[in-house]
Amino acid sequence: MLVLPDDAPVGRPLRDYLGEEILEIDLTPDMARCLSMWGIAREVQALTGGSLHLPEDVDASGGEDSAEEYVSAQIDDSDLCQRFTGTVLRDIEVGESPKWLQDRLSSAGMRPINNIVDITNYVMLETGQPLHAFDYDLLVARAQKLGDSRPTIIVRTATEGEKLETLDGQQRNLERSMLVIADKAGAVAIAGVMGGGETEVHEGTRNILLESATFDGINNRRTSQTLRLHSEASHRFTRGVPASLNEVAARRAADLMQQFAGGRVVPGQVDTYPVRQPQVQVFTSRSDVKRLLGMDLSLSEISSALQRLEFEVEELSELPENASERARFGLALAEGEPVISATAPWHRLDVSLPADLTEEVARVVGYDKVSETLLDTVLPPQRRNAPLETEENIRDILIGCGLQDTVNHTLTTPENHARLAGTGRGRASIGEGEDGEGESDSSRFISLTNPLSPERRVLRRNLIVSALENLAYNLRFKDRLAVFEIGRTYRPQAERGGHANGGISESKLPEEDRRLCIALRGLREPHPSNPSSSEQTDFETELFDFFDLKGIVETLLERLGFAQSDYLFSAHPESGADDAISETMFGPRCALISLQGEELGIVGELHPQVRSAFGLGGERVVLAELNIEPLVRPSWRLSQMAPISVYPPVVEDLAFVVKEEVTQRRLRDAIVDGGGRDGDPRLTSVELFDIYRGESLPVGCKSLAYRVTYQGMDHNLKEREVNRLRQRIIRTVERATGGTLRA
Template sequence: MRAPLSWLKDYVDITLPVDELEEKLTLAGLEVANVEYIGVRPPESVRRRKQMKADEVITGNGHIVWERDKIFVGQIVESRKHPNADRLILATVDYGAGEPMTIITGAPNLKPGDSGQKVAFATLGSVLIDPYADHFKTMRLKSGKIRGIRSEGMACSEKELGISEEHEGIIILPDDAPVGAPLADYLGDVVFDIDITPNMIRIASIIGVAREVAAITGAALHAPLPTWQTQAPPASDYCDIEIVDDDLCYRFTATIIRDVQVKPSPFWMQHRLKLLGQRPISNLVDITNYVMFEWGKPLHAFDYDRLRERARSIGKDKVKIIVRRAEEGERFTTLDNVERTLDHDVLMICDEVGPVGIGGVMGGLETEISDTTTTVLLESASFNFINIRQTSRKFKLPSEAAYRFSRGVPSELDPIGNIRGAQLMADLGGGDIASGIVEDYPRPQTMVEVPVTARDVERWLGIALSQDEIVAILQRLEFETRVEGETIWATAPWYRLDVNITADVLEEIARIYGYDNIPITMLSDELPPQRHNWQLELEEHLRDILTGAGLQETINYTLTTVANHAKLYPDQPELAPTADQFITLANPLSSERVVMRRSLIVSALENLRRNLRYQDRLATFELGLIYIPEEGDGELPAEQRRLSIAMTGPRDPGGWLGGDPEPMDFFDLKGVIEVMLERLNAGPATYEPADMPYCGPRCARVLVDGEAIGVFGELHPRVRQAYDLPDRPVVVADLDTDALLPYFRQKTHLRPFSDFPPVKEDIALIVDEDIPAGRVEALIRQTGGPMLIDVRLFDLYRGKSIPIGKKSLAYSLTFQSPTKTLSDKDTAKFRRKIVGRLSREIGAQLREG
């Protein structure tokens, strides 16, 4: 938010030096990112901090000092055509110092015969900005002849003075500009550039910043609510309003301004808008922007006569504004002349013929203000900020209005903005305002009364304040207060939507008291001894294992959307959790961060989608929480600690020695899980087929000691498409870290190395197709006894000599005794025992030959 000092002074008495005010604002939570000095010299403390020389005229950020003895308010005494150039003008300028000067200009807004115009006049030796340079560059004005006539100064454009990028014409100042006054005194300004944090949308206006300055400094605030008196017919004679979807539009107000004239805005309004980085268009359009920056209330102006023509086309004489959701597939042409296809989530401002604007985002081409507009319907409304944010992103239509709407604008501001806008249109457009406003207000704004005590302040802030001191601070912030015993009940002013709990009130007290005034207090006791945290140690150990396996840890938001979860159920949408099965934020910061996640897989896939734009291979994991309301205690949800893994891309990206371009698949992920379990002493694991909605046929459940610890598999192609992932295998795992904790806590039993050689024995078995290899391995390990120290599957075969419905599994068995060298007779005995059990329990046959 850019806030010119001159504009702030209209509403608050500011006596502090600029650098002190900047510091106080920053310490109070308003992040002043930059201070721009436009035409004026920065204070001495700022010049020292920036290491500026005493005569330095460049103030930074494309601005210069307008030297008080060289750049003045001047007046054109006369102007005539240059005798030697058709496109140049000779002008005589009086700047209040002796004889008028002759200048030569090609500005298109100065014609032969013009006189009396006030201009920004630079004398010889002035430092200006070169308007034709590709980058910021200054130039010193020198005397020179142009087509045989000497020019003794310059009438400046805005770009030459660093006000804006405009340099096609010279600045024409108002008629009351004092001739001979230093331009820095008349037009110089200081602009505070303030970063607006999500909880500070109230300062997205000049009056919002002025309120903060008044509260922080104790200065008087002058921001009366606008009013008007008129004898004109009531606005209700011109239009009706109906809000159909009050979950998306809380209030809609409108008034009518008749007999207006479209023309350029006055200099003061244009100049203020330019200081904010806005381009003036016409008085009516500029007024809607001006009110938005002044009060923080976006407005929209419709050409009422066009609305009335549309009403008459269906036999109606009165305009009716209807606020509703768009029909699926409905089409609408916006102000930028783009036809857009709408869906049911888009809020539309309509009449009885059809849409005339996208609520809070952009108006329609058919009812826009034009040079022929004479009657205006001025809209001021409040919308669901999440919906506005989603719509603005959907259509890629960011704007200052959408920025404010998407962060929350109080409904109580609607009539204020409407009245202020109508006032200015009547003043600057010569119009007549209809009596009153028309509105529909189905969901009135309510404010919360919040308790706070002096004990709360001392406990949480570490400062001892009396009740009277607390009340005084809150009243500086325009809070209403009432005292009951030790409790102060505080109600925030209507423009503070961010105050809902005691902590919010405490923050306000701390800001105004001054964070820098809170004393530093040392701990008065020793720190308690740290308790052993097995969960934390497990997670640290998992990080070591997984990063050692080549994975990267990600830390994702725990907030997502219901729609992102629904993408995990491509074939069974009825199984997807509904909105009431989530913990939903009352005041989300973003439309993409609305509910607490129920699965880490959602976060993993969102992360893949973002990062695969920048690299071809990703292997990531996350240790985090999911939130399951129905398994909670009725008040708080159950929090489950989970581990997710996601892998996609080439197995080995390679280098100068080459690599493995084959994509990572199900077995790569299985290998990572096996390494992890082995390092945790949680094995051996067994696997069984699993049916997860987000996986294809390659999906398995991991079991340790017969207990499921999670699932993993290859992502379903339709899930991959829903998340806009590349057309190649993506494998994911979702594991329960709490289930791993008992294995991590158990002691590791070390077995001494044997002095006797190991003996290897290969065995090939024919088993039914549906018997998992993991089950076969588990039976082998259970039967082999302590002498069997390793089992490895090295071959899987189907085909010739193997009956249909069967498969061949070949294992390498390693036997070793701690007390002797094993003989062939010993290993044969183990072999017979293993084959016998496999034959009895799963019908396995020894494959010969």
């Protein structure tokens, strides 16, 4: 409800009476300078070519005394507080603000309080500089209790266990990293966030200390987030406030306070400015602007655009030798080409590189003036990203194997990790600690301070937990699932002993590993060699098992360029810490995978109790989790391509009778060895197409039939050549396996 004054004309349209049109401007983070009317006015002036009319900078002070007689100030850390300016006003009268001022604050979404507080808020909206007014007499009373005649303002970080009641009536527990405004008695405000209740301005206030300061944006943002206390002041400090604005905004506020609260502005300001904000000089050129924009602008056009934004511009015949590396970073400059030196105005904290100047030129000239042109510069050399290429190769290979790529939540719960413990003995997964007790202990996880959901409050320690959550969800829609995920796992630094220097990182960043997880559940697909058969085979009715997943992993490793001798599947050890893996997460079908002597991961069938804990039904689930880093090493090698023969191949089928204990791989290796002896390239393909066991064969024997392809690279193979190759294969098979050619 809006209460109008008694003299409001009855019958007049409310819109006409209020007379305010409000523009809501949605700013991007890089436009923090426009969080004020002055900033927006500068932008409009630059884009329209109009003139800029800012309020006159008035020094309203008067009297024979000075601000230094009333208060002193010190900054303990100039990195966190670049500047502190204090202004003293005496004999003011706190009351209501003028209606126009209240209306403007209300239009901006701020609640009018009293003339002093309203003016600090109004000047913040006008200039972009947050201000805060302290009751000066309350500060004096605090100082006198300690035997001092005047207060000393100290900008410092909070002490251990320090507390402060803020203006909203909340008791805040401060941390040592938080910056506060304090006197010798303790904190009186959280710097750049909110003032303290003990020294706030009230109806009986007669003297005030007006604070205008510049605080570090990163520290301010962390403080605001930690305390969950967002304010208009912290919104601006987080994005950057120029230190040069302090005294200008303070004088503007003091002038308005004298007009609408009476009293006197004490001459001078207590101004502590340890490290002054340097002027930023940046260089650009016609070539650089053209390189980035594709527009061929003259030096005068570039200079004019920058001058409209209040840059001090000078045309130089050459780049100065003392130009800083940042001021000329990436600058494109032809031999003997003149350059433009541009000094940024004090209110522009976002300009430091030549590319920044080009962006400003583009904004003023107009993005609609940028024409489409072909790139006329040489592209920078591209560096190969072996890890990324490997991950893309892995995706292609696994999708080719019939699996679906998934992206799962990296957030889960400690309870879901505890479910992986199955029987309750041992740890849940490879890479976990040496005992499973306390699997849900929060110290073993990277926890969120402010989780959006109780189901997403810790970062996962392995990918298997995410895969099982995925299976449990999707089993509501389909029975057959064959999925994989490439993602990160997270563990506290302490579990790996910190960094190489023996300490734990101060940033407390987690250890992150890129890993691959594969999960299979449900029926196999029809065999690709017989996709249209109306009769179901064993292959079609059987469930995925350990050997299906083992075959997928073998295919992956071989397609990535590893030889069969590089990797090894080994049964899980019967004792030791790692025994917990097979006894808890996995059943008896479980194997560790090593690659070139280094542990790569694990593949196995999920333990029935774990399967039940995740609600996955009675059908078996097989899983694998691999470390991706060892897979990167050979993937960068270029594939060696063989020429394609233009001569027709010769294809024949060879069936060998061997004993049951002879494996298919052993027999195939013998065929390849016989046909390709001494590097003979004429044997091009060996494919198993039939396995037969029957009464026509000797007891304890089986028949393996292979389709063998011969092909010459430079001529048609003659029959005698094929016969010699065949006989060589038969002799090698007999010698290596004891097998005979089946009639």
